[in-house]
Amino acid sequence: MKDLIKDIESRFEVSDYIQKLDHLAFVTVEKEQAIALVTYLRDYRKFTSLTLLTAVDWLEDGVFQLTYLLNNPSELTEIGVRVMIDRENASMESAHHLWENMMTYQRELREMFGIDFPGSPRINEDFILEGWGDLPPYRRDFDTKVYSEETYFPRPGRQSNDPATYMKSKMYPNE
Amino acid sequence: MNPDRSLYPEMGEDGKPIIDLSSHKFLKIWQGPQHPGVTGNMSLELTVNGDEIVESKTHVGYLHRGFEKLMERRKFIQCFPTCIRMCVAEPDPNEYILSSCIEDLAGIEVPEMAQWLRTLALEMARLQVLLRGVPGQGGTFALGLGYQWGNYIRDLILDRFEELTGGRVYHMYILPGGVRGLLPDGFKKRMEENLKLVDEFVKNIDDLMYNNAVFKQRAKGLAVIPKEWIDTYGVYGPAARAAGVMRDVRKTHPYLKYAELDFEPYTTTESDVYARSRVRWYDLQMTVDLIRQIMAKMPEKGEIKAETPNVMHWRIPKGETYQKCESSRGEYGMYMVTDGSDMPRRVNLKGPSYTHANALLDKLLINANIADTAAIMVSLATCPPEIER
Numbered sequence: 268m269k270d271l272i273k274d275i276e277s278r279f280e281v282s283d284y285i286q287k288l289d290h291l292a293f294v295t296v297e298k299e300q301a302i303a304l305v306t307y308l309r310d311y312r313k314f315t316s317l318t319l320l321t322a323v324d325w326l327e328d329g330v331f332q333l334t335y336l337l338n339n340p341s342e343l344t345e346i347g348v349r350v351m352i353d354r355e356n357a358s359m360e361s362a363h364h365l366w367e368n369m370m371t372y373q374r375e376l377r378e379m380f381g382i383d384f385p386g387s388p389r390i391n392e393d394f395i396l397e398g399w400g401d402l403p404p405y406r407r408d409f410d411t412k413v414y415s416e417e418t419y420f421p422r423p424g425r426q427s428n429d430p431a432t433y434m435k436s437k438m439y440p441n442e
Numbered sequence: 443m444n445p446d447r448s449l450y451p452e453m454g455e456d457g458k459p460i461i462d463l464s465s466h467k468f469l470k471i472w473q474g475p476q477h478p479g480v481t482g483n484m485s486l487e488l489t490v491n492g493d494e495i496v497e498s499k500t501h502v503g504y505l506h507r508g509f510e511k512l513m514e515r516r517k518f519i520q521c522f523p524t525c526i527r528m529c530v531a532e533p534d535p536n537e538y539i540l541s542s543c544i545e546d547l548a549g550i551e552v553p554e555m556a557q558w559l560r561t562l563a564l565e566m567a568r569l570q571v572l573l574r575g576v577p578g579q580g581g582t583f584a585l586g587l588g589y590q591w592g593n594y595i596r597d598l599i600l601d602r603f604e605e606l607t608g609g610r611v612y613h614m615y616i617l618p619g620g621v622r623g624l625l626p627d628g629f630k631k632r633m634e635e636n637l638k639l640v641d642e643f644v645k646n647i648d649d650l651m652y653n654n655a656v657f658k659q660r661a662k663g664l665a666v667i668p669k670e671w672i673d674t675y676g677v678y679g680p681a682a683r684a685a686g687v688m689r690d691v692r693k694t695h696p697y698l699k700y701a702e703l704d705f706e707p708y709t710t711t712e713s714d715v716y717a718r719s720r721v722r723w724y725d726l727q728m729t730v731d732l733i734r735q736i737m738a739k740m741p742e743k744g745e746i747k748a749e750t751p752n753v754m755h756w757r758i759p760k761g762e763t764y765q766k767c768e769s770s771r772g773e774y775g776m777y778m779v780t781d782g783s784d785m786p787r788r789v790n791l792k793g794p795s796y797t798h799a800n801a802l803l804d805k806l807l808i809n810a811n812i813a814d815t816a817a818i819m820v821s822l823a824t825c826p827p828e829i830e831r
Contacts, residue, residue: 287763288546290695315673318764321790323779336764336777336792340673340687343694345764347777368676368801395503395830405511412515430520435754 268292268344271312279304283349293334293347301350302360305335309365314339314346317365320372322380326407329354331382335362352382361387379405450496451489459497461489468496471812475504479582479816482826484799486819490812498807500800506830513789518544518618519753521786526612528791529825531574534567535769536791537616542697542765543778543789544618547758548750555744556620561698562736563606563615564767565729569640570599571770572726575823579719580651582817583660588650595643598636605629620747630737640730647723652716661716665806665818668713675805676797679772680721681822685713691768703735715814715821722823725770757784771795771823793828800829 272284275294283295296304308314314337323332328351335348352359361384363370373384374394381403384390393399402409421427435442451459451468461468474485483504489497509528513521525540526533538560545552552560573596577588600610605626607613615622651657667677672687682689690707692700708724710717750756760782766775772794779788799822806818 285762287761291764293762317673317676318773318775319777319790319792321777321788323788332779334762334777340689340694347762347764366676367671367674367805368797371796371800393503395506397503404508407514409511411508411511431517431754434520439752439754 271344271346274312275304275308278307290343291345291347293349295349295351298350298352298359301333301335301348302362302365305337305348305362306365308337308346308348312339313341314344316340317369317372318345320362320369320376322376322382322405324354324380324405324407325351326354331357331380333359333376333382357382359384361385361390363387379403381406450491459489461497467491473815474501479819481819481824484824484826484829486803486807486815488807488812488815493812495807495810495812495815498804500803502799502826502830504830505827509831510789510791513786515785517754517784518756518758518786521789522614522617523612525789525791526614527827528831529769529793529828530611531825532567532571532769532771533612534563534616535767535774537614538564538767539765539774539776539791540778540789541616541618542767543763543776544758546763546765547761547778547780548618548756550619550748550750552620553745553748555624555741556746556748557698558736558740559621559625559746560616561700561703562733562740563613563621564698565732565736566599566603566606568770569726569729569733570596570603572722572729573599573640573643575770575820576719576722576726577647577651579661579715579722579817579820580647580654580657582820583657585651585654585657588647591643591646595636595639598639602629602633602636605632617747618753619750620745622746624743624746633733633737637730637733640726644723644727644730652720652723658716660814661719661817662712662714664715664814665810665821666712666714667802667806669711671802671805675802676794677772677802678794678798679768679770679823680725681718681772681794681798683707683709684717684721686711689772691766691773695766697767699736699739702739703732705732705735715817718821722770755784757782758786766792769793771798771825774828791828791831793825795822795824795826795828798822799824799826 279296279300281294285293316338318336318338320335330351333350338345370388373387376382377390378394451461454460469490471488474480475483485501487499488495509524525536528536573592577592581589604610607615667685669685672682758780762779764777775792777790781787
């Protein structure tokens with residue numbers, strides 16, 4: 268794994284590197300180099316399988332973190348390629364040409380986080396939600412509690428508790 | 443898999459098929475979300491020409507409750523009741539990967555006895571799924587008898603789960619640091635009695651399904667997944683092994699006690715519906731064997747839980763990890779990001795259904811007969827909640 272990271276560092280500008288497990292590492296690169304690195308890993312370093320693509324919302328920093336997790340089935344190693352993109356008008360180069368299943372991940376991120384992948388097939392088609400007009404719901408500033416309270420109405424006779432307070436009172440009543 | 447496109451819709455400049463319903467050449471029908479031939483609540487928007495499918499689009503979202511988002515607002519221990527619902531049929535891998543992520547990020551070592559019990563619970567979960575999943579393939583060809591047999595024995599396995607964990611379907615037996623309890627007295631004896639029934643069931647299913655002329659004629663050669671699709675479409679577990687590609691996390695990245703167990707997952711190369719079903723049938727036998735090995739090798743007593751902080755005040759250091767295990771459908775993984783607070787920053791579940799039911803199923807159904815839709819879908823063992831989390 269160390270040889271691989273050295274190789275990546277010699278070809279791309281890696282701003283952060285974490286060796287998480289023996290077979291799993293994460294590297295962070297600039298947005299402009301991310302798809303080139305993912306392509307290099309697939310074509311030259313045998314990371315032929317895409318495990319997942321997902322996003323993390325760092326609201327306080329004003330960025331989304333995209334993580335491309337790739338698997339090398341022949342050497343049994345995994346690498347997460349991380350890239351930070353602006354939250355405002357969030358957009359990332361599409362990688363649908365690399366794996367047939369990539370377009371599904373990109374379509375989900377478009378819907379759930381509002382991240383655009385121009386050129387990705389069916390990118391604007393509803394995936395999980397239908398007729399959604401609110402903020403993309405997986406963004407940190409989308410408040411599920413407020414949304415529920417505004418959208419749904421409690422049936423009479425039902426009582427709701429804040430889960431944390433309720434569990435504390437049940438499990439640690441003396442604290 | 444290069445169908446004669448003269449029968450099919452013309453392709454537009456944007457690469458999408460041009461489907462002119464007014465031409466009376468095509469008909470659009472929906473299979474699901476309420477349909478006996480659909481695995482769970484999802485639907486397929488099928489465009490057919492006669493009884494041949496020319497285009498398929500998978501629609502999910504009927505079960506979406508925003509599990510991943512909800513977990514961002516819950517303390518780590520409160521994530522468990524949410525997490526297990528990401529796959530109703532086989533909830534235990536969810537418990538395991540969530541615990542495993544927390545343990546990895548918090549640096550907790552799980553005691554040996556707990557590792558044995560976790561391995562046992564995961565194999566029991568696989569067993570109860572396969573008891574329905576294997577004969578369920580026959581059900582898609584109107585051969586429903588095996589499913590009834592399997593359901594009966596599955597109920598007995600759920601009895602074992604109930605005495606081990608207190609729950610039949612959702613167990614929450616695996617928690618950060620270990621498990622909730624030891625085996626009850628007489629558990630191994632009762633489990634062995636159940637396993638003998640499974641042995642008999644395996645033979646009966648062989649006669650009922652795999653030597654059945656109708657099943658063979660319909661399943662053989664149906665929906666072949668070429669080997670080169672395994673990585674490009676994201677094919678995992680039994681579906682990949684049916685194409686001759688060894689994909690089993692228990693072997694490739696042994697976790698818990700799998701390295702101490704003697705087993706060899708079955709692979710074949712035909713890669714059709716029959717082969718995928720057959721691989722699961724061998725998996726069922728392997729699971730029975732693994733449960734027997736675990737019960738023979740595990741110690742009688744031991745520490746079952748490492749010490750953890752007060753779960754209501756537990757802050758996990760900032761970091762990220764990806765933990766995985768082998769579910770009955772293939773690699774089942776969780777990507778977790780923490781920010782040093784008492785709740786996860788981001789949790790992302792990766793189940794095999796995500797790719798099997800979308801990119802792969804859309805492709806496999808082209809050129810198929812509409813009557814084979816359910817069979818093809820079941821052969822991929824899709825579980826919709828793990829797609830829409």
